[in-house]
Each structure stands twice: as C-alpha cells, then as structure tokens.
Amino acid sequence: MRGRNLADFEIKDLRATVENREILKGISLGISRGQVHAVMGPNGSGKSTLSNTLMGHPGYQVTGGEVHFKGRNLLELEPDERARLGVYLAFQYPTVVPGVTMANFLRTALNAKRGYDGKDKSKAITPREFRELLKEPMRTLRMDDSFLSRYINDGFSGGEKKRAEILQMAVLKPEIAILDETDSGLDIDSIRFVAEAINEMRGPDLGVLIITHYSRILEFIKPDFVHVLVHGQIVQSGGPEVAAQLEKSGYSEWGEPVPAVAGEEVT
Amino acid sequence: MGLELHAVEELAALHGEPEWLRARRREAFEIYERLPLPSRSDEEWRRTDIRGLDLDSFQTFEQADGSAPADPIAETAGVLRQRGSEPGQVELNPEVAARGVIFMPLSQAASEYPELVRSRLFSEVRPERDKLAALHAALFSGGTFLYVPEGVSIEKPLVSQFWSSGGGAAVLPHTLLVAGRGSSFNYIDEFLSPDLDRPALTSGSAEVFAGEASNVGYVSLQRWGRHAWQFANQRVRVERDATARLVSVGLGGRFAKNRIEASLVGPGASAELKALFFGSAQQFFDFHTLQQHVVGHTSSDLLFKGALRDEARSLYAGLIRIEPNATHSDAYQANRNLLLSKTAKANSIPMLEILNNEVRCTHGATVAPVDPEHVFYLESRGIPAGTAERMIVHGFFGEVLDRIPVAQARELVESELESRIG
Known part of the structure; x- marks a missing residue:
C-alpha cells in the first residue's frame, strides 16, 4: 500500500495499550468511501482493540499515531464527536442499557446529529420523519415495532443485538462504518438479513471496515481489500484472494494454529 | 411558644377536636417527654446523625401563608389543601360524596366519625415507637381522613397538599386512609415548602x-424545603x-428519615412498596422498611431506587419478616443506588428474618456509579456525555416512575427529577 494517495479515513502508525500492555503496534490503513475493507485476525491479534480505539473507548490508551478524517485527527475527539463526524462502530458485544428505550435512544442520537440541543425545536426530528426513517431498515432486518419500546439491548438475543446495531447504522447513516465481529453469534438467517441491510447501504458515500476472525461473513459482504492482523500489526494486505487463502491455510503462516473457517468463535 | 403541653391544648382547640383526641395528644406528649432522643447506640440510629436537631427551636404553630402553590394534579375526585397548621380546606366531587366517600380534615373526622377514626388512629403508627413518633402524635398539625365504603371504586385520584411556608415551625400532617371491602382508589399526599434558610x-x-x-394506591411526594x-x-x-x-x-x-412498612395480615394480601429518591448538596435520606408477612399466601414486592450527587448520603435498611405460620409467602426486596459523584455515599442493609421455611424470599442491594460502558455506548452514537448520563439516570428511575399510578403525578416527578439531575 506504499505510495498510494491519502484515503478519506487514514489510520497512520496507530499504537494502543490496554492496562499498560501494548496491543496495537503501529497500524496503518486507509479506507475511502465506496470501499469495503476486511481486517482478519486470530484471537488476541488486536481486532477489538482496533475498533474500540478508533471509537475512543476510555479503557484503551493511544500511545502513538494519528487517524485523519475530514481534516481532523480523530484521536483528539471525544467519542460522541467522532460519531457526529460520521464514524460508526457496530459493537461485537453491544451494551445493555436498562431503562432507556430504543426509541428514545435513536431519537436522541438523531437529534444530536442534527445539532438539536433541546432548545431550537425546529431542528428536532418529527415523529413522522422518525417513523419514515426506520420503516425500510426495520423491514430489511425483520424487526417489528416492539423493538422500539424495549430498553437498549435488554433481553435481546444475540441475533437481535446485532440486528439492532445495523439498524442504528442504517438510521445514523455514517460515512465510515466499523463492523466488529458482526457475524459472531449469528445464525445463518440473521447473517443474511444483516448482510442484506449492509449491502443496501453500500455505495459511494460509505466506507466499511469489517473486523472478523472468520471468512464466513465475507461470503455475504464482498470486500474490496483484505488485511491480515497478527500480534497488533498488519502482516499482509491484498484483494479478496487473501481471505480465500486464509480459509485454506488459516493463520498458521504467522504461528497461529487456529483455522480461519468454520464454527463459532469462542472468546 | 415551644414544644410544651399547653401548645398541644391550643393546637387541639384550634382544630375543634373532641375530648378523646385531646386525651390522646396529652398521652403522646407524656411519652414524648419521657423518652430520650434516639442516639447512635440504638441499632436503628447507628448511622443516622441527629445531633444538629434542636427540638426547642421550633414553633408549634404556623399560620397560613398566601404564597402556597397551585394544585399539583388537575384532574381529581377530591382535593384537601392545608396551609401551615390551619385546618384544611376540602373540595370533594359531589358524585363521589354521594357514594358515601368521606374525605375531610382528620380532626373533623375525629368529631363526626369517631367510630371510624378512634380505633385506628395511631394504632399502626404508634407514639411509643420513639420520641419523634410521640411528638408527631402529640403535635400533629392536622391531616386527612379518607374513607371509601365497601365496593366503591374511584377512578380519579384524591389528593392532599400540605404546604408549609418553612418559617421554623413544626408542621406535622397525618393521613388516615380506610379502604372498605372491595373498594379501589388512588390517593396522593404532597408535602412541600420553599427552600428557606x-x-x-x-x-x-x-x-x-x-x-x-x-x-389501594398511596403515593407520597416529599418536597419539603x-x-x-x-x-x-x-x-x-x-x-x-x-x-x-x-x-x-x-x-x-x-x-429525611422515613419508615415505610407493610403488614400482611390476611391470606392473598399483597403489597408493593416502591420508592425513588434523589439527593444533592448535603441531603441525607434514611429509609427503614419492613415487609411483615403475618400469615401465609401473602406477597410483598419492594424496590427502592436512589441517586445521589454532590455530598448527599443515604441509608437503606430493609427487613423482610416472615412469621412462623406464614407458609407460602413470597417476598422480594431490592435497593439500588446510583452514585453521581465521588463524594456521595449510599449504605444498604438488607435483612431477613424468616421463621418459616416454606417461603420464597429474594433480596439484593447495589451501590454503584453510572456505568462508563453505558455512557460510552450512548456516546458512540453521537450523544454527548452529559446527555447520556441524564438519560441513564432517568432510565434508572424508570421502573419506579412507571409504578406511580396517576399520570400527572408521574409527570410532576419526572420534571422535578429532570431539573434536579441538571
């Protein structure tokens, strides 16, 4: 990837630690709108650290590097500012937030994006707009209205949680979406619905970074680029053929015995 | 006029009370004089500091003040308004009155309906309990009596509003509710005074x-100054x-020290005890609760939720007591506390006293700050941290707010919380 033009979302030499242990050891990766990148790696390679660091989780310390997006260094922004700038993370383990309904959550997030701070009512989303915005993606994701009156992820099955993550993405319309192990814990039907929804969002305005252990989700969402993450570094980059190769040989080339196909990830 | 016996007489005269009630007040005052103030050597008061309390500094009577607020609830079946220590004013929907409902100042009911009042008044809340309970029984400054006859069901709530101008007096309202067989209603007590010094x-x-x-639904909204x-x-x-x-x-x-108790005395009886409290600055809340299962096949469900900011503190101590014969009782107790600052403190002491093994009891307590994972999740969707925290605190109270049976009362509490959460 040397000598390429700067991408819309440019990660440069990103280093991060968790509890003083260095997990990301200098990651560089450029994602432009219209592209789908996959980062594949075995357990403990730093996949979740990468996604959480990009979103600004307080438990991860950045020790070096920059992330450029829309003329800003993302790493200097609060998580909510990153989100409003157009970055989205679909979590591997979505958090349960008791007492806050999905409807209230989505409406508040949309209003925050529109710059509504509780004062200028003309900026607030109307109930009608809100319903319209949700209709299509909820149909694609096979979610009924009862979802909206439930508390955030509370009592959701694994599949419902992941579908709710993609629903939020569809509503918030990010420019860069990071999908962290979105296929883990999903049955094959749910993977299809989720992939269908994501494929509908694909287009020249959206850049996608799929973070995954297994190549299974890449059968449904075809990546343009595949990167291999091992021990906190990108060790190989290429086209879709990299995923196919990993499916055969796993990560053994880098001293990792775990195959990149089949079964559920155990973490 | 301090807290003396002749003050008791004057208060009784002002409300035109019958002799039996005056005698009750005098007896209670004797108990008050006899008992010492609770001290930290009493188990119940070990964590509750009343050293700053100077009982002699309070006036026993407060004149009505013109600055009382508007009614909190617009749609009611009846309203009683009491200002200071003066007898309350009542408006009762004539249709409700025609069905035999009695709703009036407690002292008036003591004269007009002694057969309903006399055996019950201060039988559940006893003056012997401690010096402050005795003082309340001796100097209660009025209050409400509500009787709903057998089979009568009232759709709209009945509301009492007790207003004190907060000028250094003892304002001690007492509520007595009697629900006849098969009756059904909601009743709200609102207590408020301004934030004077x-x-x-x-x-x-x-x-x-x-x-x-x-x-029976009973709601108390405590907004004293x-x-x-x-x-x-x-x-x-x-x-x-x-x-x-x-x-x-x-x-x-x-x-604010509150004892909230339910005694389940007949099979099939069920009690739901819910509370929410929000403390800021140096406020202190003390809740002692009792779920007493006297007989079997009874159930109780308690949930107390509090959030504290600044240097506010709270103490929750709750006892589930299952009496020896109370088989097949089902009791649940939970106290959840949310700390919104590093200097706020909550203490939670759940207790069980189970004298019968064929019962189901569950209890639990938590004291924790707002979960940073919750805040981060909302932030990751573009919601600023401050808004996220407000949503989480509001959500924390949701399951208690949902149990407030009157929509307008619920809205009132929500907007109070909104302004206090800041």
Missing part, C-alpha cells in the same frame, strides 16, 4: 387500612385478598 420540623406520616379485597428535618412513618395494613401499592418519592429535606 431556617430549619423546620416536618413529618408526613400515614396509616393505610386496606380492607378485604380492596385495591432544603432545611427541613423530616421524620415520617408510613404503614399499611393489608387484609385478605387486598392489594396495596405504595410509592414514596423523596426529593426534599436536609434530613
């Missing part, structure tokens, strides 16, 4: 008699197949 002495005690198969001392005892007696739902909202006071 002079300490005041307040209560807001209630005795609720939920007769057979009745369905910031310098008030509050000592209140609320107790409900639940008869066979009756359901009592108590919701206690604690927002005001510098110091």
